[in-house]
Structure formats: structure tokens, C-alpha cells
Amino acid sequence: MAESATEAIAENVAGLLCYVFGWITGLIFFLMDKRPFVRFHAAQSMVVFGGLSILYFILGRMFFGGFWAGGFGFFSLVGFVMEAAELLGLVLWVVLMVKAYQGVRYKVPVLGDIAENIAGR
Numbered sequence: 001m002a003e004s005a006t007e008a009i010a011e012n013v014a015g016l017l018c019y020v021f022g023w024i025t026g027l028i029f030f031l032m033d034k035r036p037f038v039r040f041h042a043a044q045s046m047v048v049f050g051g052l053s054i055l056y057f058i059l060g061r062m063f064f065g066g067f068w069a070g071g072f073g074f075f076s077l078v079g080f081v082m083e084a085a086e087l088l089g090l091v092l093w094v095v096l097m098v099k100a101y102q103g104v105r106y107k108v109p110v111l112g113d114i115a116e117n118i119a120g121r
Contacts, residue, residue, distance in 0.1 A: 007035065011035055014041075015041040016100045017029065018030075018038065019041070019096050019100065022045065022049035022052075022053070023045055023050040023053060025042075026041075026044070028042075029042040029045075030042035030119075036119065036120075039120070040105055041105075042119070043118040044108060044112055044115035046115075048092060048108055048115075052085060052088075059082050060082070092108065
């Protein structure tokens, strides 16, 4: 039986690669690799970084490029929320790649459960 290209990669390395370009690499590995460990990390990448991408888009579009653009003090709060989300995304990105490389099936609270359901446990 022929091995797919993604299955030729060690599971821990494939798990790490699921996070490299956020939800995009998560989607690629989710569609191509059928190993449970890799599918979980791919699904978690899609859920975590897909959710953050949607949050960035909504906040950015609503407050900086769309409906309410202006010089109000409220935008400093929105800017703070966006910066905090970016910092959270960076920390999660590093932690999730390290945990996957270590062979750990680390679940982000709440979102990890959603990823398990998507991946099919």
C-alpha cells in the first residue's frame, strides 16, 4: 500500500507543520493526512487561527476600514483588543507548535474540544 506524502513525515513534525501558516496549513493537513494525532492538530489550527482571523477581520473592518472610522477615543480600546488578540495568537502559535513537536496532544481550552469533534477523536 502506497504511503501519501504527508504520512511519510513523522507525526510530531506533521503536527508542528499544521500550525506554521495558521489555519491554511491546518486545512491542508486536515484534508491530506488521516492520522488521528495530525488531524487533531490540523483541526485545532483551523479552529484557533481561523477564529482569530475572523476576529481580526471583523474588528478591523468595523472600526478601522469600514463603518465607524474616525478619531474617537473608543478606537484605542478596539486597538488594544486587537493587539491583545495578536499577542495571544503569537503565544498560542509558539506553544502549539512546541507541544505538537513534543508529541503532546495539547488542547486549547474550549477550542480544543471543538477541534476534537471536528477531527473525530
